[in-house]
Amino acid sequence: MTRYQHLATLLAERIEQGLYRHGEKLPSVRSLSQEHGVSISTVQQAYQTLETMRLITPQPRSGYFVAQRKAQPPVPPMTRPVQRPVEITQWDQVLDMLVAHSDSSIVPLSKSTPDVETPSLKPLWRELSRVVQHNLQTVLGYDLLAGQRVLREQIARLMLDSGSVVTADDIIITSGCHNSMSLALMAVCKPGDIVAVESPCYYGSMQMLRGMGVKVIEIPTDPET
Template sequence: MKEVLYQRIATVLTEQIKNGTLKTGDKMPSLRTLHKEYGVSMNTAIQAYLELEANGLIVSRPQSGYYVNYKPSNLSVPSVSKPANRAKPESVETLISKVYATLSNNDVTRLSLGVPENELLPIAKLNKELVNAMRNLTGSGTEYEEIQGNRKLRRDIARLNYTWNGNLSEDDIVTTAGAMNAISFGLMALTQKGDTIAVESPVYFGILQLAKSLGLNVIELPTHPVTGIEPDALKKTLPQIKVCMLVSNFNNPLGSCMPDDHKKEVVKMLSERGIPLIEDDLYGDVYFGNSRPKPCKAFDEEGLVLWSGSVSKTLAPGYRVGWLAPGKFKDKIVHQKLIHTVSSTTITQEAIANFLEKGRYEHHLRKLRSELHANSLQFARAIAEYFPDGTKISRPQGGFMLWVELDKRIDTAELYDRAIRQKISIAPGRMFSLQNQFNNCMRLSYGQCWSEQIDDKLKQLGRIAKGLI
């Protein structure tokens, strides 16, 4: 009888989910509420939710509850990218500058900005740690830090890598001014003008612009929106490249995450040729599943993987605190840091170190992951409801980004121009390649607290997109 009862409850809830009474991204009633409303035991309530979870209709978030995870049938994942790499690189600096001119405009709904908004950050606690840092540091933090970086911070970063079975110590880590600074040190240490590097496609435009400024040639690799780069495609480029540069976990802008076997294969094929891999893993901590995905660094036996991260996407974007575990290239990286920055910012490093040391970081991350996962589901629901037929979106299992592929007749650079008049900012897909591709794509960030206003802005954006067909 109990089996029939929990299935009956699951059937009722399934119908509510599919008819939209319970929308994608909504929080489900608590188990205790289910227990009271249906007059059933807690075990029966749990079984009903396990049934819904097994059918992919809801998803559990530790210490938060269950959320509707229904995938509307009219949304497919975007296409695998197919960069030609024969085309002459085209300039997109003007487009990038135009989009990021709204970076500090609070009147604009910044769906283009890939960081969590202030309401999702523990700002009051960080303020206390800044005050503590000034009180406790010699000279109140006015003195230079040692070149390799704040020792306490390096120790905390090394301690946190237990989540992916890392084997790093504080001596393996160099602190930097954010992840991009770490990547910059890596490229400057390992390449010369005219060298060629391989990257994902699409890829964060900052990486492309950095490579271009260093006079590097860029091979853009075919990339799957779920599993990341295609290892066979990378293999074909090995005779040409000096360095490989990957955002392996929940990359920006696709949100793809390389499976472990792909990571292992990539590290192996690169190590056989002695090719370094610069790995940007700043989104790895923002996972929606049960455990953190391993970085490529976890499979590195030769010291050829330079693993970078930061707290810019999880804790304090403006503090500019990042790091690099450069493996066998540590001396080169320390030299680059010495000649380019001398020292990292003393006070912010100490404040972040204190925050990590007191165990608050994991507590904050659990809450952040829950909020962002719910946001991603709400965005998927709204896009399915408001955007033109045939729209495709990525299915990220972590991070902040949705990659949206629209009808080929829609130019998202023009969509940006029209949307910004309604105070909506997007990131046109063309920004994420040096080639003339992704013109009908865009990146949307769900790093803001979900609200009726965000829903209305997505409805407006969908209406504008329909008007371009």
């Protein structure tokens, strides 16, 4: 564990234990640096980690404050779907929902998209800007079919740290998890096969399975287990 991670963990524990109350101002970067004998950049990284965890919020020219806790909604009950293979239906309802996304008067709460104005994303925007400025040809050009080799090599190294022995040639970079799932299912499924899915399931996955001509059997899910 790095120094900033250790400091972030320590501060997170203090927040959870109530030593820093919600809405309370946290110690300044300089004072924490002196208290723990670490550099200012280490404290800044620790605070950025806590901000990403939504435990603290920055206030311009005021410092960092403990974020307010939001009330947790009640835990939903365990699902009880029909325990037999079925064809995917209710497609008209999905289409109606997709059409509704184009209505500007509707707030799409189902989308997991970040607020581009949040301060925690600023380092990412700066890095993206730097990459575009210095690697324009790479950004606009085509890459290998399996994805950028340097990226695949780095992923292989990270997997090796967790005990998985793979090489860059064993890894394929896709456009997202949906694309990855589609490639994996096409490699092992054929029309008429039965695929187990959790219930409820993401409609995009159901759309993909429906297009492949497979049936599904719903597996009950429990929010606590």
